[in-house]
Amino acid sequence: MMNIKKSVLFIVFAWLASSAFAEDGSRLWLRFDEAGRDATDGRTFVSNRKSPTVAIALDELQRHWKGPSVSLTVDRKLKTLRDGYRIKSRDGRITVTAARDAGLLYGVYHLLRLQQTGGDVATLDVEETPSFDRRLLNHWDNLNGSIERGYAGRSLWQWNSLPDTLSPRYEAYARANASIGINGTVINNVNANPQILTAEYLAKVKALADVFRPYGLTVYLSVNFAAPKTIGGLPDADPLNAGVVRWWTDKVKEIHALIPDFGGFLVKANSEGQSGPQDYGRTHADGANMLADALKPYGGIVMWRAFVYSPTKEDRAKQAHHEFVPLDGQFRDNVILQIKNGPVDFQPREPFSPLFGALHRTQEMIEFQITQEYLGFSNHLVFLAPLFRETLESDTYADGPGTTVAKITASAQHPAAVTAIAGVANTGDDVNWCGHHFAQANWYAYGRLAWNHDIPSEQIADEWLRMTFGSDANFVRPVKDMMLTSRETCVDYMMPLGLHHIFAFNHHYGPQPWGDRPGGRPDWMPWYYHNADQAGLGFDRTATGSDAVSQYFPPLDELYGDASRCPENMLLWFHHVPWNRPLKNGRSLWDNLCLRYDSGVQQVREYQKLWDRMTPFVDAERFTHVQLRLRTQSRDAVWWKDACLLYFQTFAQQPVPYEIERPVHDLDELMKTEPAPPARRN
Numbered sequence: 001m002m003n004i005k006k007s008v009l010f011i012v013f014a015w016l017a018s019s020a021f022a023e024d025g026s027r028l029w030l031r032f033d034e035a036g037r038d039a040t041d042g043r044t045f046v047s048n049r050k051s052p053t054v055a056i057a058l059d060e061l062q063r064h065w066k067g068p069s070v071s072l073t074v075d076r077k078l079k080t081l082r083d084g085y086r087i088k089s090r091d092g093r094i095t096v097t098a099a100r101d102a103g104l105l106y107g108v109y110h111l112l113r114l115q116q117t118g119g120d121v122a123t124l125d126v127e128e129t130p131s132f133d134r135r136l137l138n139h140w141d142n143l144n145g146s147i148e149r150g151y152a153g154r155s156l157w158q159w160n161s162l163p164d165t166l167s168p169r170y171e172a173y174a175r176a177n178a179s180i181g182i183n184g185t186v187i188n189n190v191n192a193n194p195q196i197l198t199a200e201y202l203a204k205v206k207a208l209a210d211v212f213r214p215y216g217l218t219v220y221l222s223v224n225f226a227a228p229k230t231i232g233g234l235p236d237a238d239p240l241n242a243g244v245v246r247w248w249t250d251k252v253k254e255i256h257a258l259i260p261d262f263g264g265f266l267v268k269a270n271s272e273g274q275s276g277p278q279d280y281g282r283t284h285a286d287g288a289n290m291l292a293d294a295l296k297p298y299g300g301i302v303m304w305r306a307f308v309y310s311p312t313k314e315d316r317a318k319q320a321h322h323e324f325v326p327l328d329g330q331f332r333d334n335v336i337l338q339i340k341n342g343p344v345d346f347q348p349r350e351p352f353s354p355l356f357g358a359l360h361r362t363q364e365m366i367e368f369q370i371t372q373e374y375l376g377f378s379n380h381l382v383f384l385a386p387l388f389r390e391t392l393e394s395d396t397y398a399d400g401p402g403t404t405v406a407k408i409t410a411s412a413q414h415p416a417a418v419t420a421i422a423g424v425a426n427t428g429d430d431v432n433w434c435g436h437h438f439a440q441a442n443w444y445a446y447g448r449l450a451w452n453h454d455i456p457s458e459q460i461a462d463e464w465l466r467m468t469f470g471s472d473a474n475f476v477r478p479v480k481d482m483m484l485t486s487r488e489t490c491v492d493y494m495m496p497l498g499l500h501h502i503f504a505f506n507h508h509y510g511p512q513p514w515g516d517r518p519g520g521r522p523d524w525m526p527w528y529y530h531n532a533d534q535a536g537l538g539f540d541r542t543a544t545g546s547d548a549v550s551q552y553f554p555p556l557d558e559l560y561g562d563a564s565r566c567p568e569n570m571l572l573w574f575h576h577v578p579w580n581r582p583l584k585n586g587r588s589l590w591d592n593l594c595l596r597y598d599s600g601v602q603q604v605r606e607y608q609k610l611w612d613r614m615t616p617f618v619d620a621e622r623f624t625h626v627q628l629r630l631r632t633q634s635r636d637a638v639w640w641k642d643a644c645l646l647y648f649q650t651f652a653q654q655p656v657p658y659e660i661e662r663p664v665h666d667l668d669e670l671m672k673t674e675p676a677p678p679a680r681r682n
Helices: 002-020 052-064 101-117 168-179 199-215 242-258 284-298 316-327 385-392 405-409 437-451 457-468 473-494 526-530 556-561 568-574 589-612 620-652 667-672
Strands: 045-047 069-074 085-090 093-098 125-128 134-138 184-186 218-223 264-267 301-305 335-340 364-369 420-424
Touching: 045 052, 052 069, 052 101, 052 199, 069 101, 085 101, 093 101, 101 125, 101 168, 101 457, 134 437, 168 199, 168 437, 199 218, 199 242, 242 284, 264 284, 284 301, 284 316, 284 335, 301 420, 335 420, 364 385, 364 405, 385 405, 385 437, 385 457, 385 473, 420 437, 437 457, 437 620, 457 473, 473 589, 473 620, 556 568, 589 620, 620 667
Parallel strands: 045 069, 069 093, 134 184, 134 420, 184 218, 218 264, 264 301, 301 335, 335 364, 364 420
Antiparallel strands: 085 093, 085 125
């Protein structure tokens, strides 16, 4: 009894102590303590270079570094380092060397990360070179302050107040990105409003660029291909029209006069109703090259999105490959195709896009989604580093074994090319930036993998937890395990075994496998993807179906095309499988489907129990915030399980296995209710 009382008292005192340092999450992972040294401690922080960027690096050291003296040196001859750095400890002093000013800043943040996570700073001998030259966030922010697929409030950019009033969050945003090596930001939605290119808005963009620049963060813009017509007064936007070419040339000159380091354009064209060169009988290459020629004198690039699909009887998963492979080799050297990680649309699990490796003479970059459009918005705890790494490590076999997506896109394999990576941002004006404290980890994970695609997910989670919450092993170890399993858990309670895109129409929150819209496009409907009938479940993409498997190189085409060998986590992506077909564990498809959904539900409940045990280690404000969202996630997991199993059961005509939890919902009631995201909580 006495031990129980002591345990209770410990928890109470720990809770009171944690409440004393309650915080709102606004500091992200940048919880560096003040150095607390006086002017007589003998340490020095010096550099051979003066610039705003170096001044920031020195200030970070003076305020937060508790170790020995540090020298920052720029050596322009070390061009192969690009944005990278070398750090060496010698004779009680640390030297950070870089080829560029930004490299010094990144090196300083490396030191501070080591200090914050308890790493060794006494015997440093480090050289870091980024995996990708351009490491970008893509903001889907609109000029009216809303964010498409944004779940953390409204846009960070206060367009009505710019350029005269600068929010302090702009600099905080730039600092956070610099701390993880992100060096570019596309500040507006790919469904671009042409007004962003008017003089009024370019002055506002310039104000942001001026704040970002000292942190090594370059501004890019999404542009509407029809802008010469809609705001330029031209009769069309035909990329081969001399007047259109001249309009874009003049516009790029105008932008660079305001923003000398402007990075270039991101373009979504001829997709989902957006204007593009195909409107005039031209190709994607015609459109991209016209913009690339305008940007070329200034070193700018065009990131042309390969996310294209239109109403057709063809399998949507095949369309990008069909449109772009015939254009291979026709793009300028400052054009790079921006390809989503999977062939459909940021699903909880997809195979990698078959475009990776299929384009031998065209530069390719990968686009991930950091914001959780299809993963429970900012209500669900889903750590995305395993998803990002799953794609980057996927072997395309384009040039034989070992030709991973990372190797196809990264700088090490293409030293003379433009290499880049993009992540659709999850930031908003919420105080904690991302709407969920653990969603911050996905911003962090993306940046770390953009810098070094080989960092293990476990290391990223460990770093983030130690920097964000503290280094107590009794907290870090179990919560790290929760993070590392959370993506697989989400797949299990949403769409296991290769199911995909069975979300509620439009907003993509919650299940709606029965969904249909009279007169709507088939490829917007869940039934298009799951194809449930009395015979079985799944999309037949084999040679006897849509033949999407043929877009993959051998041996993947045969592996994916053979139901007995296809990885089970992709089985229903590539095959229409009979309900009674035994899977590898000897049980039927139906039983495995039930077991997977139930496993996802039970795992989220374990997360709830685990988090409740973390009370002594977390301040009350953040603890409660996460606790409430885990409660929502647990309810949502049951909703997903019941909706999908009860609906698919109408086809399978089989009982739910006795060992799993019985459904608590009624299918008729679920089908009458239009799924909707729960109201946001602060």
